[in-house]
């Protein structure tokens with residue numbers, strides 16, 4: 078059987094860590110691509126990682142490159158190219174620089190890997206997914222953003238800490254935009270089937286979801302740059318679901334039109350992820366408070382896309 082192929086654009090912190098998790102999971106052959114000035118970094122990290130194979134026991138060809146023809150035939154492309162945050166910056170502050178980067182990367186993906194499912198990670202995520210969709214012209218199932226897996230993971234980690242239980246037993250759901258904009262859904266969060274609302278009081282649940290909302294900022298303040306272990310882990314969780322056609326239900330930034338009444342934007346919703354990318358969006362019932370929060374979150378996504386459209390009318 079032919080190995081799957083995963084290309085990662087941007088060989089910085091998030092990109093290289095994606096390669097690391099993907100190799101450890103033996104997802105397939107890996108291409109790590111960066112700009113020509115950084116091709117040495119891409120090649121060096123690829124070589125370093127390839128030398129782990131005998132110890133970590135995976136078989137994969139791992140290459141570093143700046144040549145987009147190397148991504149041909151990719152099943153999945155993960156886009157991590159772009160600036161990370163510095164302390165004091167919001168994700169939205171990155172928009173003008175990162176739209177240009179993601180637009181140029183998307184042109185290349187369109188030419189060289191037209192059948193790949195594209196996972197966006199660059200921030201501000203909700204605007205970057207839109208940009209990639211517009212530039213590639215790919216069907217909406219082929220374009221998806223990583224945000225929900227990370228936000229859910231942070232939320233789950235904090236809940237498990239409060240409960241003193243294994244994170245493995247937490248199944249959480251949240252929706253909406255990335256991070257500060259996420260909509261926690263305690264009604265759809267359980268610990269091995271036991272509703273979280275039975276085990277923790279409202280204030281403690283809120284404390285965990287509030288910390289998850291600003292979890293990215295907490296890391297930026299500590300390290301001086303954006304998080305990368307957990308964002309990469311979330312991206313590879315999605316890549317695995319697609320490459321192995323697992324039909325996993327994961328919260329992802331997916332194109333919603335009639336779904337949740339969004340009207341044509343990429344928003345965090347529970348999706349079925351398989352070899353065709355976003356194979357289905359699951360619509361859960363929301364109560365009035367949840368609906369209001371989701372509407373607010375969607376309106377922020379629309380504002381971000383509005384900024385992209387204004388600055389780059391060709392992406393309108």
Ligand code: APR
Nearest residue numbers: 087088089090091092111112157158159160161198199200
């Ligand atoms: N093509 C390919 N790679 C590019 C391009 C481009 N046009 N422009 C920039 N890059 C590369 C940079 O050279 C750098 O190696 O993207 C890489 C980004 O790596 P880091 O600076 O380490 O940033 P990182 O922490 O990986 O974050 C990347 O992911 O989570 C988001 O907010 C984060 O937007 C940021 C992105």
